[in-house]
Amino acid sequence: MCPHHPPCPPAEATDHEAARIVASHPEQGWNLLCNGVVVFEDYGELLPDGTAMGAIRCTHHAA
Secondary structure, three states: OOOOOOOOOOOOOOOHHHOOEEEEEOOOOEEEEOOOOEEEOOOOEEOOOOOEEOOOOOOOOOO
């Protein structure tokens, strides 16, 4: 249960990355969010149910 007000979005929500960081490990390249999601520096994610989400790379194209 999230102690924050307003509560952090749950891991199943589309905006789950908006949850607050509760444990930060930049030296290892990951953060634990309040909703149990582990976010990696390459934008990959590990959800509390064990589901792995691949890294999302942003590419910018010259106009």
